[in-house]
Amino acid sequence: MTQNRVSPEANKDKVVIFDTTLRDGEQSPGATMTHDEKVEIAEMLDEMGVDIIEAGFPIASDGDFEAVSEIARRSKNSVICGLARANFKDIDRCFEAVKHAAKPRIHTFIGTSPLHRAIPNLTMDEMADKIHETVTHARNLCDNVQWSPMDATRTEWDYLARVVEIAIKAGATTINIPDTVGYTAPRESADLIRRLIAEVPGADAVIFATHCHNDLGMATANALAAVEGGARQIECTINGLGERAGNTALEEVVMALKVRGDIMPYTTGIETTKLMAISRRVASVSGFPVQFNKAIVGKNAFAHESGIHQDGMLKNAETFEIMRPEDVGLSETNLVMGKHSGRAALRSKLGELGYELADNQLADVFVRFKALADRKKEIYDDDLIALMQDEERSGEDRIKVEYLRVVCGTEGPQEATLRLAIDGESVSADATGDGPVDAAFNAVKALVAHSARLQLYQVSAVTEGTDAQATVTVRMEEDGRIVSGQSADTDTVVASVRAYVNALNRLMVRREKSGSDAREIRYTDAAG
Numbered sequence: 001m002t003q004n005r006v007s008p009e010a011n012k013d014k015v016v017i018f019d020t021t022l023r024d025g026e027q028s029p030g031a032t033m034t035h036d037e038k039v040e041i042a043e044m045l046d047e048m049g050v051d052i053i054e055a056g057f058p059i060a061s062d063g064d065f066e067a068v069s070e071i072a073r074r075s076k077n078s079v080i081c082g083l084a085r086a087n088f089k090d091i092d093r094c095f096e097a098v099k100h101a102a103k104p105r106i107h108t109f110i111g112t113s114p115l116h117r118a119i120p121n122l123t124m125d126e127m128a129d130k131i132h133e134t135v136t137h138a139r140n141l142c143d144n145v146q147w148s149p150m151d152a153t154r155t156e157w158d159y160l161a162r163v164v165e166i167a168i169k170a171g172a173t174t175i176n177i178p179d180t181v182g183y184t185a186p187r188e189s190a191d192l193i194r195r196l197i198a199e200v201p202g203a204d205a206v207i208f209a210t211h212c213h214n215d216l217g218m219a220t221a222n223a224l225a226a227v228e229g230g231a232r233q234i235e236c237t238i239n240g241l242g243e244r245a246g247n248t249a250l251e252e253v254v255m256a257l258k259v260r261g262d263i264m265p266y267t268t269g270i271e272t273t274k275l276m277a278i279s280r281r282v283a284s285v286s287g288f289p290v291q292f293n294k295a296i297v298g299k300n301a302f303a304h305e306s307g308i309h310q311d312g313m314l315k316n317a318e319t320f321e322i323m324r325p326e327d328v329g330l331s332e333t334n335l336v337m338g339k340h341s342g343r344a345a346l347r348s349k350l351g352e353l354g355y356e357l358a359d360n361q362l363a364d365v366f367v368r369f370k371a372l373a374d375r376k377k378e379i380y381d382d383d384l385i386a387l388m389q390d391e392e393r394s395g396e397d398r399i400k401v402e403y404l405r406v407v408c409g410t411e412g413p414q415e416a417t418l419r420l421a422i423d424g425e426s427v428s429a430d431a432t433g434d435g436p437v438d439a440a441f442n443a444v445k446a447l448v449a450h451s452a453r454l455q456l457y458q459v460s461a462v463t464e465g466t467d468a469q470a471t472v473t474v475r476m477e478e479d480g481r482i483v484s485g486q487s488a489d490t491d492t493v494v495a496s497v498r499a500y501v502n503a504l505n506r507l508m509v510r511r512e513k514s515g516s517d518a519r520e521i522r523y524t525d526a527a528g
């Protein structure tokens with residue numbers, strides 16, 4: 001493959017990492033991030049060496065446009081890309097946002113498979129013309145243009161080859177081949193890219209990219225197979241976040257290329273020691289916890305419990321570990337934290353976990369840390385992460401939990417007394433319910449009436465033991481807006497109410513963004 005004009009970093013040995021956590025990742029129902037959260041994640045991606053950040057879909061909303069623009073303005077090394085449909089209005093809006101970056105990219109797409117061609121009701125020829133005129137338009141604005149035939153893996157070969165050639169002739173510099181519905185399999189993925197590169201005129205002048213979804217659990221395998229076939233850009237997300245079952249996970253492809261360089265001799269520019277910190281941050285802001293057995297970044301990815309494994313690990317870690325935990329950012333040192341620890345140890349431990357705090361922030365966190373240490377004998381890394389996440393979530397909130405008391409036992413109904421501060425004003429309510437969580441949630445509803453429906457209530461223990469903190473995730477939907485809230489506490493009911501209130505705070509932000517009255521208080525029986 002010859003070197004690409006606008007991606008000089010891409011060459012036959014280097015795989016360009018294109019992160020779409022802030023665009024495809026954010027399309028996961030409930031994974032909406034705030035403006036500030038997106039800017040922060042983009043800065044982390046830039047610092048860890050991601051080549052291209054797809055920062056959003058600028059035409060989708062003013063909020064998306066502002067976020068892409070600010071990410072573009074702040075970008076240091078990464079190319080900043082925005083998504084646009086195949087029309088001039090989307091493309092112009094996209095360029096307006098990404099043009100602030102030192103290295104902007106427009107990514108325009110259209111569904112080319114028979115199923116997707118039927119939606120706009122275009123003939124093959126009409127769609128081919130549209131592709132030519134929209135890619136030409138994008139290229140007239142920006143010298144870095146990516147084009148995607150959505151649902152490429154279910155598009156007829158002849159038509160796919162034809163439209164890829166049209167896009168290249170019109171000036172696309174990267175051709176992305178999306179497996180939009182996670183339908184392909186590794187051998188097919190490799191063959192498709194190989195054949196496009198071999199048979200489409202002009203293919204050797206552009207970079208081919210792969211964008212895989214995980215519907216059949218093959219997103220990582222398909223992306224790596226595409227690289228074997230000649231793709232030199234992998235589109236992926238942190239923690240594999242994304243539509244339905246998600247996208248290829250960035251941490252998986254990057255570590256697979258690093259660990260198996262013997263059979264896949266390609267490099268990436270990713271600083272892998274930053275993987276854990278960004279994974280935790282994305283889990284926190286998206287409200288999507290990482291599954292315990294997730295490759296690379298799951299809680300159990302480097303944990304060994306059974307005797308034979310522990311014995312092997314003690315004698316030689318390579319017996320049961322193919323990568324070193326420190327290579328993905330897990331700490332080597334083991335500072336034991338508890339009620340006797342001071343600020344210096346706390347600062348050092350939080351630094352290892354990816355949190356750099358100013359003195360005043362440390363002072364606040366220290367108070368909460370001591371309160372937790374009074375209730376819990378040992379404070380594990382996960383406890384500290386949960387505490388930090390709680391601290392960040394409650395910062396700007398309009399509704400705060402001040403006091404909760406619940407009476408529960410064998411004889412129902414259970415009773416809850418709750419005091420909230422809403423915009424600084426304290427309000428209280430008593431409520432009953434079928435169980436302590438139901439009673440407490442009814443008290444929240446009595447104070448902050450709303451029509452959002454509870455979609456998910458999930459509790460998991462952060463660590464072991466009966467004094468473990470519980471992490472609670474609450475997901476709610478109102479008028480098509482889906483929001484998630486999370487919290488952790490040694491008291492499950494307290495964590496539940498804080499998670500519920502966290503979701504309500506996010507709902508208010510979403511209402512503000514969409515122009516509806518954020519203060520509007522509505523009560524319907526459908527609530528919860």
Ligand SMILES: CC(=O)SCCNC(=O)CCNC(=O)[C@H](O)C(C)(C)COP(=O)(O)OP(=O)(O)OC[C@H]1O[C@@H](n2cnc3c(N)ncnc32)[C@H](O)[C@@H]1OP(=O)(O)O
Pocket residue numbers: 024027057059060061084085086087109110111119120150180243
């Ligand atoms: C596989 C993917 O990930 S594709 C990206 C998916 N991401 C998103 O959709 C998130 C952001 N989307 C949005 O906010 C909204 O859908 C908007 C603002 C883009 C459009 O909203 P609306 O104008 O209300 O349209 P709506 O969402 O109902 O339907 C999509 C429209 O886009 C058209 N469309 C879809 N893809 C394309 C495309 N690639 N090129 C041109 N038009 C397209 C559809 O035909 C439909 O057109 P119609 O309104 O004339 O029937």
Ligand SMILES: CC(C)C(=O)C(=O)O
Pocket residue numbers: 024083109148150151176178179180181211213
């Ligand atoms: C917009 C495109 C690249 C996409 O996300 C998909 O096809 O999955």
Ligand SMILES: [Mg+2]
Pocket residue numbers: 024178180211213243
């Ligand atoms: Mg996708």
